[in-house]
Amino acid sequence: MGSKPHMQQPDDQTILQLIRKEQTRDMGYRQLLQRYQQRVYQVIRRMVLIHEDADDLTQNTFVKAFKNIDKFQENSTLFTWLYRIATNETLTFLEKKKKRYFFSIDDHQQKLESYLDQPGMPTSEEIEHKLEKALLTLPEKQRLVFHLKYQEELTYEQMADITQTSVGALKASYHHAVKKIEESLKRE
Template sequence: MNQNPDQEILQLIRQNHTRDMGYRQLIQRYQQRIYQVIRRMVLIHEDADDLTQNTFIKAFKNIDKFQENSTLFTWLYRIATNETLTFLEKKKNRFFFSIDDHQQRLESYLDQPGMPTTEEIEYKLEKALLKLPAKQRLVFHLKYQEELTYEQMSQITETSVGALKASYHLAVKKIEEFLKNE
């Protein structure tokens, strides 16, 4: 009987002579998905790339603390979202530019090539998402774009299902209001 891929990766990581191979497999298996999660939150490729690297560095340093109560992806997702929310909060609080300037800077990235959405409604949705607080944007992304269940989201964000439902509902209302006024 074959082990699941997470078990195989963990087994490799836990043995000194195969640790590097295990880390390479972990990165190969999850890097693109983690990058996409982060990119949707920060929009800027360089920031998403840096945060993806930080996520895996943090995971490598803390792999012994992984308790296997969830999948490796859920655990990595949690690290990535925490890293991203912290990054966004720090960026927002920098004194050398205002929130509005930061918002306009992010919106300008929507006009550049390479963004995952190009059609007008998707463009407007991306603009609306930028108006949301980071936590609501994350919840909306997890539910609408990643199609995760509230239970999966709860594991990732360590937030109650009820609070996630409320955040999602508020995010949808704000997006609808933005789109009406656009």
């Protein structure tokens, strides 16, 4: 008997086929989670910073994805579709959090900055720390665009699909974000 071939991660089509059959649905959902959960968590974590919030939002994203998988039309990748759900969940969460705690933008930014100043934050390098602080000065949508372009290295076309925004608007938003970050880093 020969050795077993190396198990590859299933592609989107395979995952969707498993999910669409009742007898393999649970396996399909497990594979979807296994393939994308960490990436979705990272996007959310960079936006909300706090692990518990990111963890909850990641769960919400996948619950919403599972409930709406039949509405997925395959005109984008599963990755793009999940990111769209994750970013919408995250932006909604941040808006609700600000309203619930009656934060002004500055108070909210200050609270997150103080969180970054606590010992034990995952980013230990000084430049990463300064970049994280600078990112907090951006409006949430600009921060999202910067994250998707700079840290996730997505194309403008992928970002447009995720955010349902035009490529031109995304380029302008990214340009403004970079300028604000540069100004913020010069002040440090």
